[in-house]
Amino acid sequence: MSNPNHHVPAIVIGRLPLYLRALTQLSSEGRRVTSSQELSEKLGFSSAQIRKDLSYFGEFGKQGTGYEIEFLEKSLREILQVHHVWEMALVGAGDLGHALANYDGFEARGFRIAAIFDADPQKIGTLMGEWRVQPIEEMRQMLRAQHIHVAIIAVPAAAAQSVADELVEGGVRAILNYAPTTLSVPPRVKVYHIDPVAGLQSMTYYL
């Protein structure tokens, strides 16, 4: 089921985590069956869109009976490859890094911080939650040794590109970027840009 050979548009892949989040919430409320209509109301996409997106990956629902939540949730986890936990590097031990180190939503959804890096000698060696901040000079080697392929950039904009370069050299292929800047990476590397202003602007249209 996961990663079928036919090409799925990136925009569809981008919606799957939202479906998964909604299903996990329904599941936590003790629900067993849902419908594209209910998901539509929760998420704001049309039910036709939801049915079409899911149909890329198989037959999940039956006309009139809807989707079995547990099965669809499990399937989406496999498709997104978060049925196991990815080790991540967190780069940046400032305020944002602290907030991310304390974020308790990673592990249940497929991710765990394996190491935290910073360039600031004042921060290196200090404890942040359960992690001791490592010098960024050692990052590339540690990424390779531990086969870490996912990273979060939580450094100032001016430092973000050089951090991204180091991550790519270390074998990272997926970067969650909090720095307010566009990163240049090879085509094989994915970047997801956390942009609070884009979120705000998508709401002010309606005000």
Add this chain to the structure above:
Amino acid sequence: MSNPNHHVPAIVIGRLPLYLRALTQLSSEGRRVTSSQELSEKLGFSSAQIRKDLSYFGEFGKQGTGYEIEFLEKSLREILQVHHVWEMALVGAGDLGHALANYDGFEARGFRIAAIFDADPQKIGTLMGEWRVQPIEEMRQMLRAQHIHVAIIAVPAAAAQSVADELVEGGVRAILNYAPTTLSVPPRVKVYHIDPVAGLQSMTYYL
């Protein structure tokens, strides 16, 4: 041009800030003209999608000559209503609140933190950047007095719903939610959920 009477799908509105961000970047590089093809390569949406999205709001490009960057940028700012600056309330003076207070990307793109609130007596009255942390008990009244309609929630998940309720009572109609929880708000209020795990999951599909 802004807010035309015909209905524009929310998914289209959600892409406009990304077009605007790309245009601002091109503009900062001294560029004057772009094309749906170039925007497509930058953003990962098809050029047909981009042309269709923009066509909801008028005629921005000419066959063969592309889009005039400055004009399209200005038009998108007006459509998204960020040609003036929105005052925002930031709720939560923890690590994430500190990071947001120091974020220097708001004002150039239409937003400014007007006040910071927290419930913790240890934090109330302390300085955070240029702001003094205000008691959350005074938030509702201050929001109404200052006509603040936009807010950021940067509190733990357990406190987020009660904060959202207070914001809504204070007249807020757009909430950027960093807490890892779904908020229940009246239909007139927009919520944009910053979900780092959804971003990560949209990349692990490809690994």
